[in-house]
Amino acid sequence: MVSKAIQNVRGFGDVLPAEGPAWQFVEATFRRELERYGYAGIRLPIVEKTELFSRTIGEVTDIVEKEMYTFTDRNGDSLTLRPEGTAGCVRAALQRGLLHNAQPRLWYSGPMFRHERPQKGRYRQFHQVGAEAFGVSGPDIDAELILLSGRILRALGISDLRLELNSLGSSADRGRYRAALIEHFEAHAEALDDDARRRLYSNPLRVLDSKNPAMAPVIAAAPVLSDHLDDESRAHFDSLCRMLDQAGQPYQVNPRLVRGLDYYGGTVFEWISADLGAQGTVLAGGRYDVLVEMIGGRPTPAIGFAAGLERLVSLVEAAGTAPPAPTPHAALVVGDPELQGDTLALAERLRDALPWLHLQMPLGGGSMKSQLRRADRSGAAVALIRGAEEAAADTLTVKYLRDDLDQITVAIGQLPEILSALQTQ
Incomplete structure (x- = not known):
């Protein structure tokens, strides 16, 4: 707090x-x-x-x-x-x-x-x-x-x-109108509140802008500028x-x-x-x-x-006309803490190759399960999983978080093609 x-x-x-x-x-x-x-x-x-x-x-x-x-x-x-x-x-x-x-x-x-x-x-x-x-x-x-x-x-x-x-x-028009307003409000001085009395001789047009309901009748009866x-x-x-x-x-x-x-x-x-x-x-x-x-x-x-x-x-x-808040296209999940730095570098290469890509990493460590929970809460469409096996084979596992599709393992070189399907989402 x-x-x-x-x-x-x-x-x-x-x-x-x-x-x-x-x-x-x-x-x-x-x-x-x-x-x-x-x-x-x-x-x-x-x-x-x-x-x-x-x-x-x-x-x-x-x-x-x-x-x-x-x-x-x-x-x-x-x-x-x-x-x-x-x-x-x-x-x-x-x-x-x-x-x-x-x-x-x-x-x-x-x-x-x-x-x-x-x-x-x-x-x-x-x-x-x-x-x-x-x-x-x-x-x-x-x-x-x-x-x-x-x-x-x-x-x-x-x-x-x-x-x-x-x-x-014009200034001359407002001068004539100002005189007419002062004359009108002077004749109804008892109906004016303190603000109106204070403004009457310095800025009488502001009296017309009063939001005091008690003054509405005297304002309604005031001269109009169009006549001047x-x-x-x-x-x-x-x-x-x-x-x-x-x-x-x-x-x-x-x-x-x-x-x-x-x-x-x-x-x-x-x-x-x-x-x-x-x-x-x-x-x-x-x-x-x-x-x-x-x-x-x-x-x-x-x-x-x-x-x-x-x-x-x-x-x-x-x-309801504003667009919804953007959500990540993908979340890159690291299965082995030893791969953290290498996977950060991979994320940068993906962002370079796909400038439109919203890619998020659930940083801060934790188990694969907890990282996947954070990826799901982020609204990402897919989780890209990189564990020891994927690193050794230069692949990533693609887990679909929003669609009922089976997860697949693909070579890193294929990722741009796989992720491009998310560009319109």
Whole structure:
């Protein structure tokens, strides 16, 4: 029993071997589909300067105010474990010159950190995969990214999803809408909770995102952003909707769909699962045309999405679409301890000759019977037995563990032919 003093920190979970196949399936599916659309992988540091997030996410957000893991290093610099991936990806693209006369498409994956209440499919250390596209201002990239995200979710075998869309408009649109929201909520101040009152003048759009059921009526009666869009923002969103219609992609326009991060504007979208309850979003994205400039670059249009892997793995496991864990094709059993080193060398020759072969040795000694028990528990299709007689004759005995076939003794040179029959198993 592990001492309680050194057990893992609450909200920081382990991914056990039995869960591995589902995780690998999700990660491999994202990689395959993103690369098909021209996205290149980028690896980003887990630690960034705190200012990157406070400047881009917004000072008056739950992430910056309450959820970031921030510390001061030995040089006196304030550093933060990344709470999301977009800001770091934009920082890297700008700092490394990837945006110079180019329209890069990048993707990344890895752990993120937020000190929030752990919930189903979301922990304080959680994992995301994200995709970001730069340099294209039209609605075509919005449509393609949404269609790409839908393709990935279908490839994972996840059903019962709905796509919701909205437009946050331009900065000027949000300014007009912000004034209308403040006026509305001031008139219903008695219905606001403490969080809403605190955010009312600094970030009133976040009031719309409240999960407090007591505030639902006043939020439902609030003005909608679509009534405050200028002609350019409305034309962009209408064109996006037409493209999705032409592609046969169903969606719902949700005028209450907003973002908690300051850098978003224009198109926002979410894929939502009915199987995850109130916290049902499995993939979310949108435009952030101001973010590159906020960090210090030239104005650059951009759009991206991020998906939580824990939630997707949960849905994949429920759907049963992940492949089973691989089992060895064969287990090489040693009948004589004196043959151990020579048999290890034989195993290496077999792996060299058959790169696809999953070959396991029940190491650690023991009787032939106990080794065969371990070979059977491993799930191997056959046991390859090498005792003193087999070593002298340069043969191996093949014992079938899953099929009702008689064991046979074959020359070592014949093994590749015998084992090749296991390649499709």
